[in-house]
Amino acid sequence: MSNVKLAIIYYSSTGTNYQLAQWAEEAAIVAGAEVKVLKVAELAPKSAIESNPSWKAHVEATQHVPEVTLDDLEWADAIIFSVPTRFGGMPAQMKQFLDTTGGLWFAGKLANKVVSAMSSAANSHGGQEQTVLSLYTTMYHWGAIVAAPGYTDPTIFASGGNPYGTSVTVDQQGNMVEDVKDAVKHQAKRTIEIAQLVKQGQK
Template sequence: MKVLVVFYSMYGHVLRMADAAAAGAREVSGTTAELRRVPETLPEEVLRKMGALEAQKGMAHIPVATVDELPTADAIIFATPTRFGNMCGQMRQFLDATGRLWAEGALIGKVGSVMSSSATQHGGQESTILTFHPTLLHQGMVVVGLPYSFAGQSRIDEITGGSPYGASTISGGKGERMPSENELAAARYQGRHVAQIAARLAR
């Protein structure tokens, strides 16, 4: 079983969620989980002005995702920050390059799942995941979310991301908040759940 966690992270918030999802997937016997970052589209000077250059350099050891690698996975978890209630442009550009896979039906029957991050509690965590799903459905993927068997998404004692659509985190307006333990637990649960569903489909 091979799970790919394909992500874009500007400041490291989404990377932490992606790491947790991969760790959860590896809890399923016989499963390997690998991180892949989508190609950056912003010039280095822009990243420097945004204060993101150091974080980007810290992710340089993670291989860059390629379209050709996607069909080698049994399941793919996508993780993206929110941009006006939608996925970020870097992720959109990467997915827009998968037309050949669509034409070949290369992703049909594979499990697809999505996680997100937004600056504020109501900044589009859910809409980002929901607007991501049509791309997976067009590719013929089996969409898997975060079931309510993960009790942490029903918590009301703290501000937290997470919905039945997928795990999510809140970064704060200045990126000052990293994923909470509950949000990381949601990502781990989702990773494990995705791997379990993919294993059942494989059998």
């Protein structure tokens, strides 16, 4: 039974990365972790959201999901991020939140957090890998421990083979092209296992 505290932090405009976060939550609960699913604050103007029915519907459907705070980062032993690609990088909503973490970083409270990341894009070469790596760049500055899935399980190959973090292509109808559910669950389980080892080593 794990005693890892896991924060799953996501940004999602139409629901893909929220679904990835939910799959990660399912696997983490089975693994015995204490889990929080948290969204970053929306920065887009209401007019932009209102102009896209899928975006508007998702915002309304996830009003119950709490917004992440710095206290959640301090609480967590491990963190899984899930974000869409925006021109080959993380969306502004996630970047804005990460930019507020300087105080925790300066106090050394983000060091040795075990982190992992997932992403999505509208086409198979739309920047998923680069988006994950852009998140990891911040994590290296934190002094966090990156728990990339690598090729540690057959589900990685079945889902498209991204060793940096599970990623998925989303078609024009909002459907996931690759079957990534099992890969997400493996990544979550692996993140928890590594966090457990880190906690044991720190005792």
